Amino acid sequence: MTITTGANEIDRRLLMDRSMAGRKAFTVPISDVPDQDLPNDELLRDDLELPEVSQLEVIRYFSVLSQRNFSIDTNFYPLGSCTMKYNPKINDELASLPGLADIHPLQPDETVQGALRLLKDLQDCLGEITALPGVSLAPLAGAQGEYAGLLVARAYHDSRGDSARTVAIVPDSAHGTNPASAAMAGLDVVTVRSNEHGNIDVQNLRELANENTAVFMLTIPSTLGLFEPNILEITKIIHDAGGLVYADGANLNALLGLVKLGDLGVDICHSNLHKTFSTPHGGGGPGSGPVMVAEELSEFLPKPVAELTDDGYVLATPKNSIGSINGFHGSFSIAARAYAYIKALGIEGLQSVSENAIIGANYIQAKLKDKYNLAADRYCMHETVLSATRQKKRGVGGLDIAKRLLDFGIHAPTMYFPLIVDEALMIEPTESESKETLDHFIAVMRQIDDEIDSSPELIHEAPHDLPVTRLDEATAARKPILRWSADE
């Protein structure tokens, strides 16, 4: 047998596959208490499959796995709509202070005044940034923020006896969470079209808005990375019909200090702190999706809401609150990180965040648009959506391009979303990246386009240099193997 160099099957074995009967990582100390008979020894099982490995093997296994992590700390990560910006390490340091990290959610309010002040200040910051002053930090993720916001909208209509409003209007370009949240909140979803410029089809919206409209959900900027030029007309149409306007704040990174959602006529929005306000993302979460509402809706917010009273800071329940949507106060440690970020930057710093995010995305768009079609040929906001239709005609789809990017140490863009764009590649560089990084990405994208004609097999077989190469996603989805089994 010839042994191959580099990463090989020995390295790839799961911990269970490394198991050798009798091998141990730990020696249990000799018992210094009397033996006890178990009340029911039928509860004891000896047929559990557990890995029997040495301590070094456990350490090596997890150390190698950790080195395979791909993160913003190691590589460029232009995953559209996810705002994979740098998370300053000082956020973690501050959130780790004992007064913030070593407190318990059930401690009396008077013993955690500093932590409650942090929550109140963060509420005020988010209220100021969005011009929607009623804020609850309770939701644990963007989708839960949407759900909470929609329940607030329903509670508002119900409180006015306006209970026939059961419809949520959602654009065809929306994140899938929008219709899903609306359905969970008991609303019927109606889709409004986008027009050929990537904007809401205002005439279509006018036809759909009526006495049944509970809420219109809109992502600003849109999932195409575009600012909606008719936004004031749109919010007026909805308000004239008696509905509320919900803004999905997933793309808030484009608006900081530039546009306040409340000023546009938005009544409710959420913000993903893990996107816009630089807190850990994805598997490194937890997430946080505070919900912000106009003054007259704040009595319906989910509890708790931090308030300053004559007796100091307290966690209060709004008068007609929709109630709790999870335990305790939301993701406190994430709120602490976002607070650190906002306070470190200030309003001017936040404004340059958005300006630089917008400039970066437009720079990439301008440098690639001769090679790649654009979903909409106009200035974008913080992200640009390419449509790899020219490449598709030459035999290479969006997926292939995304896979080839991995060979260059670049995370794949968001693919095939928004659904209304063929072969979509959604690229969001964020404000964190240097011009050199953007130039490298642009050069790689141009080279990949050249490779379609010169060496297409390089693209079709990519990635080449990662621990695993091209995955069979169809079989993985059709016949998933979800747990280790001794038989396979």
Place this chain on the structure above:
Amino acid sequence: MYPEDLKYSKEHEWVRVNGNIAEIGITVFAQESLGDVVFVDLPAVGSEVEQFAKFGEIESVKAVSDLFSPVGGTIVEVNDSATDSPEVVNDDTYGSGWLIKVELSDTAQLDELMDATTYEGTLE
């Protein structure tokens, strides 16, 4: 790519009419746009569907999409092999990859569908 004996909808479904029974599936264009199909959700036999209304969902490695019925009527049969082995939709789009059979409520609805040439023209 687009058999002459079928009717087509703008939502990229095909219809094969046999008496008052319409066999329905998705077109090659839809199948190729979706990529590898990994999950198909079909309605219960006996349920009613209106023309151009949603009757199910199809999921590929790219996206989840709604399925719209080109005709209205009662669902008399669904293709269990498409739910068990979704790859048949990719492999045999106009044959064993059919999805539902509908007993037509009104054969005049067929006039609202396209022939192969017209449908192919809409794809440009």
